[in-house]
Amino acid sequence: MNSTLFFLGNRAITALEAAVAAGLILLVCLLLLLISARAQLRRSGDAEIAAGERIEDLEGHLSKVMQSQGEISGRMQTMAEIFGSRQSDMMRAVNERLDGMGQRLGNSMVHTTKQTHEGLRQLHERLAVIDRAQQTITDLSGQVVELQSILANKQTRGAFGQGRMELIIQDQLPSTGYSFQATLSTGVRPDCLIYMPNGAPPLAIDAKFPLEAFQLIRKAETEEGTRAGSAQFRRDFTKHIGDIKDKYLIPGETQDTAFLFVPSESIFAELHERFEDLIQKAHRSRVVIVSPSLLMLSIQVIQAVLRDAKMREQAHLIQAEVTKLLDDVGRLNDRVGKLQTHFTQANRDIDQILVSTDKISRRGQRIEDLELGEASREVEADPATSDEEQFNLTSP
Incomplete structure (x- = not known):
C-alpha cells in the first residue's frame, strides 16, 4: 500500500x-x-x-x-x-x-x-628473459659485426683462420708433435707442420683460404654478378692451390700431400656443392681441403699413428723386460726347489729326533718302574761301572 x-x-x-x-x-x-x-x-x-x-x-x-x-x-x-x-x-x-x-x-x-x-609477475619475468635475450642478441650482433670486420681484412682473416687451426691442433697433439710458422729449406713458412713418426717428413697445413672472391659470390644480387664472382673465385682458388703445391710439397722434406684449412663449415659445404671441379683439381694437386671437423678428425688419426709408433719404439724394451722377468721366474723356481729339499731333510731330521725322544721316554719309564734292591746298591758301590753297564745290571 x-x-x-x-x-x-x-x-x-x-x-x-x-x-x-x-x-x-x-x-x-x-x-x-x-x-x-x-x-x-x-x-x-x-x-x-x-x-x-x-x-x-x-x-x-x-x-x-x-x-x-x-x-x-x-x-x-x-x-x-x-x-x-x-x-x-x-x-x-x-x-x-x-x-x-x-x-x-x-x-x-x-x-x-x-x-x-x-x-604481472610472470610478465615481469618474461620481460626480464626478453631483456637478457635482447642483450645476448645485441652482444651477438656486435660479435658478428666484429667478425665481419675481421673477415673483411685479409690479414685479420688469415689470423682468424690461423687461430682456429692452432686451437684445434693444440687440443689434440702434444707440443712436440707440431710447429707453427716453421721455416723450410726453401725459406717458405707454412702455417703449421705436423711431425710424423719413424722419421717420416712432416705434413704442411695452410690456413689462408681465398675468401674475397667467395664473398663477391655471396653479395652478388644479379646472375651476372654471381658469374663474375664465380670466375674470380676459380682463378684465385686455382692460383692458391698452385702456390701450396709449389711451396709446401718438397720431396724428402715434407709429405707429398698438404692440407688447406677452411675455417667455416658452411663455406666448406658450399665449396663442395658448387665447385666440385675445384675440389678435383685440388686432389690432383695433392692438396686436401679440410674444414674444422675434418681437421680435428685428421689430427686424431695422426695422434693414433703417433701412439702406435711410440708403442713400436718401446717394443724392444718390453721384450727385454719380459726376458728379465722370465729369468727371475727361473731363478725363483730353482730356489723353491732347494727350499723344498731343505724342508724334506728337516722333516727327516725331525723324524729321527722324534724316534730318539721316544726311546728316551721308554727308558725313562723303565727306570721309573725298577724295584731298588741290593743289586742296585752294589752297582752304586762300584764306581768303575759305566752307565750302560749299570743300566743293563738294573734292567729286569
Missing part, C-alpha cells in the same frame, strides 16, 4: 493516500447533495415529504458510505501493516542478497587481484 501510484508536483502519492482522498471526495459529494436537497425543500414546500424521504435516503446512504469508509480505512490499515511487514522482509532479503553479492564480489575482486599480480 505504500507503493507510489503517481506524482503530484514534487510529492509522491501512495495508494493509501489515494484511497483516503477518494473517500473524502465521495463524502464531500454526499454533503453537497444533502445541502442541495435542503435548499430545494426551502424553495418548494410541496415537495417537503419527497425531499425528507430523499434526505433520509441520502442520510442512509451517507451512513453506509461512512461505514464503508471505516471498513475501507480498517482494511487499508491492515493492508498497510501487511505491506509494511512484507516490505521489511523484502528489505531484509534484499540486504542479505546485497551482502552476499558484496561478499562474492569482494572474493572475486581478491581473486582477480591475485591473478593480476601473478600475471
Whole structure:
C-alpha cells in the first residue's frame, strides 16, 4: 500500500493516500447533495415529504458510505501493516542478497587481484628473459659485426683462420708433435707442420683460404654478378692451390700431400656443392681441403699413428723386460726347489729326533718302574761301572 501510484508536483502519492482522498471526495459529494436537497425543500414546500424521504435516503446512504469508509480505512490499515511487514522482509532479503553479492564480489575482486599480480609477475619475468635475450642478441650482433670486420681484412682473416687451426691442433697433439710458422729449406713458412713418426717428413697445413672472391659470390644480387664472382673465385682458388703445391710439397722434406684449412663449415659445404671441379683439381694437386671437423678428425688419426709408433719404439724394451722377468721366474723356481729339499731333510731330521725322544721316554719309564734292591746298591758301590753297564745290571 505504500507503493507510489503517481506524482503530484514534487510529492509522491501512495495508494493509501489515494484511497483516503477518494473517500473524502465521495463524502464531500454526499454533503453537497444533502445541502442541495435542503435548499430545494426551502424553495418548494410541496415537495417537503419527497425531499425528507430523499434526505433520509441520502442520510442512509451517507451512513453506509461512512461505514464503508471505516471498513475501507480498517482494511487499508491492515493492508498497510501487511505491506509494511512484507516490505521489511523484502528489505531484509534484499540486504542479505546485497551482502552476499558484496561478499562474492569482494572474493572475486581478491581473486582477480591475485591473478593480476601473478600475471604481472610472470610478465615481469618474461620481460626480464626478453631483456637478457635482447642483450645476448645485441652482444651477438656486435660479435658478428666484429667478425665481419675481421673477415673483411685479409690479414685479420688469415689470423682468424690461423687461430682456429692452432686451437684445434693444440687440443689434440702434444707440443712436440707440431710447429707453427716453421721455416723450410726453401725459406717458405707454412702455417703449421705436423711431425710424423719413424722419421717420416712432416705434413704442411695452410690456413689462408681465398675468401674475397667467395664473398663477391655471396653479395652478388644479379646472375651476372654471381658469374663474375664465380670466375674470380676459380682463378684465385686455382692460383692458391698452385702456390701450396709449389711451396709446401718438397720431396724428402715434407709429405707429398698438404692440407688447406677452411675455417667455416658452411663455406666448406658450399665449396663442395658448387665447385666440385675445384675440389678435383685440388686432389690432383695433392692438396686436401679440410674444414674444422675434418681437421680435428685428421689430427686424431695422426695422434693414433703417433701412439702406435711410440708403442713400436718401446717394443724392444718390453721384450727385454719380459726376458728379465722370465729369468727371475727361473731363478725363483730353482730356489723353491732347494727350499723344498731343505724342508724334506728337516722333516727327516725331525723324524729321527722324534724316534730318539721316544726311546728316551721308554727308558725313562723303565727306570721309573725298577724295584731298588741290593743289586742296585752294589752297582752304586762300584764306581768303575759305566752307565750302560749299570743300566743293563738294573734292567729286569
